[in-house]
Amino acid sequence: MRTSSIWKAALAGAALLHVAATAHAQGEAKVDEGALKYRQSLMEAVGGDMAALTNILKYGLTVPGAAQVHAEGLASHAKLTTVAFERKVTAGPTDAEPAIWEKPDEFAQSVQKFEAETAKLVDVAKNGDLAALGAQVKATGKSCGSCHDSFRKPKEESFKRKGGGS
Amino acid sequence: MLQASGGCTCHTDVEGGGAPLAGGRPMQTPFGVWYTTNITPDRETGIGAWSDADFLRAMREGRAPDGSAYFPTFPYTSFTGMTDDDLLALKAYLFSLPPERKENRPPDAWPPFSWRISAWAWQLAFFRPERFEPDPAKSASWNRGAYLSTAVAHCGECHTPRNLAGALDRSRWMAGSEDGPEGELAPNITPHDDTGIGRWTTTDLVWFLQTASKPDGDDSTGLMKEVIEEGYTHVPAADLEAIAEYFESLPPIENQLMADDDAEDDGEDEDAP
Numbered sequence: 079m080r081t082s083s084i085w086k087a088a089l090a091g092a093a094l095l096h097v098a099a100t101a102h103a104q105g106e107a108k109v110d111e112g113a114l115k116y117r118q119s120l121m122e123a124v125g126g127d128m129a130a131l132t133n134i135l136k137y138g139l140t141v142p143g144a145a146q147v148h149a150e151g152l153a154s155h156a157k158l159t160t161v162a163f164e165r166k167v168t169a170g171p172t173d174a175e176p177a178i179w180e181k182p183d184e185f186a187q188s189v190q191k192f193e194a195e196t197a198k199l200v201d202v203a204k205n206g207d208l209a210a211l212g213a214q215v216k217a218t219g220k221s222c223g224s225c226h227d228s229f230r231k232p233k234e235e236s237f238k239r240k241g242g243g244s
Numbered sequence: 245m246l247q248a249s250g251g252c253t254c255h256t257d258v259e260g261g262g263a264p265l266a267g268g269r270p271m272q273t274p275f276g277v278w279y280t281t282n283i284t285p286d287r288e289t290g291i292g293a294w295s296d297a298d299f300l301r302a303m304r305e306g307r308a309p310d311g312s313a314y315f316p317t318f319p320y321t322s323f324t325g326m327t328d329d330d331l332l333a334l335k336a337y338l339f340s341l342p343p344e345r346k347e348n349r350p351p352d353a354w355p356p357f358s359w360r361i362s363a364w365a366w367q368l369a370f371f372r373p374e375r376f377e378p379d380p381a382k383s384a385s386w387n388r389g390a391y392l393s394t395a396v397a398h399c400g401e402c403h404t405p406r407n408l409a410g411a412l413d414r415s416r417w418m419a420g421s422e423d424g425p426e427g428e429l430a431p432n433i434t435p436h437d438d439t440g441i442g443r444w445t446t447t448d449l450v451w452f453l454q455t456a457s458k459p460d461g462d463d464s465t466g467l468m469k470e471v472i473e474e475g476y477t478h479v480p481a482a483d484l485e486a487i488a489e490y491f492e493s494l495p496p497i498e499n500q501l502m503a504d505d506d507a508e509d510d511g512e513d514e515d516a517p
Contacts, residue, residue: 129461136451216455223456223463232466234422234429239503 110167117162117174120155127151128219135212145211149203152218153196159189173231173238188225195221286343299335300328385482389490392483397476399487402430402467419497428466429501436496449488450481 127148134145166179178185195218202214233239285292291299298309376394378387393399402424404412419440420432432440441449448459453476456464464472476484 125461127461128457129459132451132455132457132459132461136447215457219455219457219463223465223469226463226465232428233431234427234503236503239429239501 110165111170113162113165114167114170114172114174118172120158120162124152124155124222127155128215128222131211131215135208135215138208145203145206146200149196149199153193153200156189156193156196159192160186171237173236175229175231178229185225185229188221188229192218192221192225285339290343292339292343294335296332296335299332383489385486386489386493388483389486389488392479393487393490397471397479397487399433401425402428403433416497416499418491418494419499420501422501422503425467429503430468431501432497432499433491434494434497434499435492436498439498439500440496441491442496446485446488446492449491450484453477453479453484453487454481 130148131145131152133139134141134148163174163178163185166176168174168176168179195214199211199214199218202210231237287293291302294302294309302309376391378391382390400412400418403418403420404414405416405419405421406423407413418432418434421430424430434440435442437443444452444459452458452464453472455477456469456472458464463469
């Protein structure tokens, strides 16, 4: 009798633990999903500002203050890159390379370069010289590219070309 | 004659002074900056010992006199469409210059070519020993664009899928290749709205070929970035516009390229915790 109630208690405890673990796992999965979605939307925002700046350059647009707004957008987004990639999420619809978390120093260097180039971009955008802006947008683009080369999956491996992508 | 050749199929700036011909300096041509080899008539360090046949072969086929594949520090791509007479006139001109003794820079000192684009990939990308036939029914700029895209810049070598024999599938011209050089996926660049670059403006394409920056703000990667940075970015804007005109005239082909599955497996292995 006693043994069987101990059994029951143990079973109940185990079941509870199991439920808690599952809930925890589900919670974790959701945190992962959120981290993944967030860093991708950050990158899309950054892409949007780059697109706006290149349109200004391509077409010689003279929308007052626009270059500065987009440069500032890039610079402030750049500062979010570190936290956006803090959580290691390598499964699911992502093009992030595991190297981000395996070589944190190298990744941090890429982020620093990105921050430095976008900070310079803000200065250049303020003085309104399109040629200088063009050169600095190019330098900023290089900082995107050098991080992507090391830490983002190439096209032929991209989740976006797997059919089931988001 | 040199002037004329400069103005025809390839306005290579060979008359950019005697010194660059001694090599080692970046040499500006319509299709990129080459760290030239010494092409002054110095017999030991230059091309002074070359026969006419050696010269034609180097210019046309990118082969050194000993038959080895020429590393692309020699602007042979620009000359492949030229006639023998024009090329020999160019040789005569080069041989009329003062010989300059200067060792060629060793390959490891030839960035950026030595980094990733191997000689063959570069040849594949930029060079094919065949002549271009203009279409008299089309405008001069279209023909220029078609010539540059097919005979010189070789967009199709990467962007056109191959048939089982490895030949370019002309029925899907520029419709993209899932397994381009070095296994890279080269997208559909026909003017198809959803699966190609139909939504890109002329300005977008010209800008992309100058800067590697796409209309959505994303950057280009891999071989495309390299061919832009080492080549297309140095091409005059008018020529890039001609290339864009040619691409806009192509039949739009619906072809959504997919990533290959092996690549996914590689990724998943790495993802294991």
